Amino acid sequence: xxxxxxxxxxxxxxxxxxxxxxxxxxxxxxxxxxxxxxxxxxxxxxxxxxxxxxxxxxxxxxxxxxxxxxxxxxxxxxxxxxxxxxxxxxxxxxxxxxxxxxxxxxxxxxxxxxxxxxxxxxxxxxxxxxxxxxxxxxxxxxxxxxxxxxxxxxxxxxxxxxxxxxxxxxxxxxxxxxxxxxxxxxxxxxxxxxxxxx
Amino acid sequence: xxxxxxxxxxxxxxxxxxxxxxxxxxxxxxxxxxxxxxxxxxxxxxxxxxxxxxxxxxxxxxxxxxxxxxxxxxxxxxxxxxxxxxxxxxxxxxxxxxxxxxxxxxxxxxxxxxxxxxxxxxxxxxxxxxxxxxxxxxxxxxxxxxxxxxxxxxxxxxxxxxxxxxxxxxxxxxxxxxxxxxxxxxxxxxxxxxxxxx
DNA sequence: GCGACATTTGACAACCACTGCCATATCGCA
DNA sequence: TGCGATATGGCAGTGGTTGTCAAATGTCGC
Numbered sequence: 001x002x003x004x005x006x007x008x009x010x011x012x013x014x015x016x017x018x019x020x021x022x023x024x025x026x027x028x029x030x031x032x033x034x035x036x037x038x039x040x041x042x043x044x045x046x047x048x049x050x051x052x053x054x055x056x057x058x059x060x061x062x063x064x065x066x067x068x069x070x071x072x073x074x075x076x077x078x079x080x081x082x083x084x085x086x087x088x089x090x091x092x093x094x095x096x097x098x099x100x101x102x103x104x105x106x107x108x109x110x111x112x113x114x115x116x117x118x119x120x121x122x123x124x125x126x127x128x129x130x131x132x133x134x135x136x137x138x139x140x141x142x143x144x145x146x147x148x149x150x151x152x153x154x155x156x157x158x159x160x161x162x163x164x165x166x167x168x169x170x171x172x173x174x175x176x177x178x179x180x181x182x183x184x185x186x187x188x189x190x191x192x193x194x195x196x197x198x
Numbered sequence: 199x200x201x202x203x204x205x206x207x208x209x210x211x212x213x214x215x216x217x218x219x220x221x222x223x224x225x226x227x228x229x230x231x232x233x234x235x236x237x238x239x240x241x242x243x244x245x246x247x248x249x250x251x252x253x254x255x256x257x258x259x260x261x262x263x264x265x266x267x268x269x270x271x272x273x274x275x276x277x278x279x280x281x282x283x284x285x286x287x288x289x290x291x292x293x294x295x296x297x298x299x300x301x302x303x304x305x306x307x308x309x310x311x312x313x314x315x316x317x318x319x320x321x322x323x324x325x326x327x328x329x330x331x332x333x334x335x336x337x338x339x340x341x342x343x344x345x346x347x348x349x350x351x352x353x354x355x356x357x358x359x360x361x362x363x364x365x366x367x368x369x370x371x372x373x374x375x376x377x378x379x380x381x382x383x384x385x386x387x388x389x390x391x392x393x394x395x396x
Numbered sequence: 397g398c399g400a401c402a403t404t405t406g407a408c409a410a411c412c413a414c415t416g417c418c419a420t421a422t423c424g425c426a
Numbered sequence: 427t428g429c430g431a432t433a434t435g436g437c438a439g440t441g442g443t444t445g446t447c448a449a450a451t452g453t454c455g456c
Contacts, residue, residue, distance in 0.1 A: 123321035161359035193391030
């Protein structure tokens, strides 16, 4: 049940990585809509049918990369001390998430560029974002043991919106700035509306 | 250049409305994915090709309804007194937008239900939302004559996020509550972080 | 009302994302 | 080495979407 290291598994990993690389390269060269699945698979010498065994859809190649991050975020919020005010907990969790973004800055920025020019990608990326919001909402609601989710949802939505603007401006600047400070500034600004000690 | 009232135009309006009605009905009956464009057009006795002359995509039938609202919102923000703090201006504009939502509560709620169960719709709806964010950001940036749009964007993103949560909970409650107060409460909560007179 | 003109529609063909199905190839293990 | 599990390829089919062209239909001046 651990990380399988059979020949089979490694081969699968490699194929997946090759497909992702080829796809990103072609998307960058000629655009997402102008790249067919056929184009991608012939670079890796794999059948189209196989492509769809690795990815649910063409967009999934771009989105998939972010897939588990939401769950990770969820975990990070859960791990915060229970007496911490909710917005602050979210802020701290997002702070940790930043590390992952910086590690894979190239892919994050490429995805963002694609999102700008391709509605289909943008839409999927936003959808993933919405899923994150739901997860965070759940965790926050549990933490404060309320049945009415409106408060937690507002915090999740607003916090993630602030996070996204920071990541967005980081991407447009080419990832040169310090994402930590950008995110933290944006969230600090918003936090003043919540978690007031009053 | 005004509202054309020729037979031609009226017929087009009617066809569009019939297609929309048929589509919403079928989507509700058997779901979005299970309804083909063919199914829709045969109810209105129109060719599939014609369907795509009225709508850019199948999803567009659901989204199209909201299309101009973003521009309307933009106009409403522009119309606010220039000395008003930005978040407050946005809050006021969203307050007016609420009227439109309440008028067409049935469609708004139907769209929301479809969004919940159909990823494709959800994604498109979110994309429209993102476009609104851009428009609002632009207007706010103009108002305060800044070149760095990070501040305006944060306000737009956060304000719209708050707005969406309110609309969301209104929809899940079946549109029974007063949307005005829901929206206003959510925005008031967030506003404390911005526009402070300090 | 009639005819030239513009616009809308329908039919057909094509492209492409995506899926189910079955035969074949490949890997892991006894 | 050979058996069972799994990965792949090929193929046919569905459905969304678009271009093209010809037929139909509204518009407008006369």
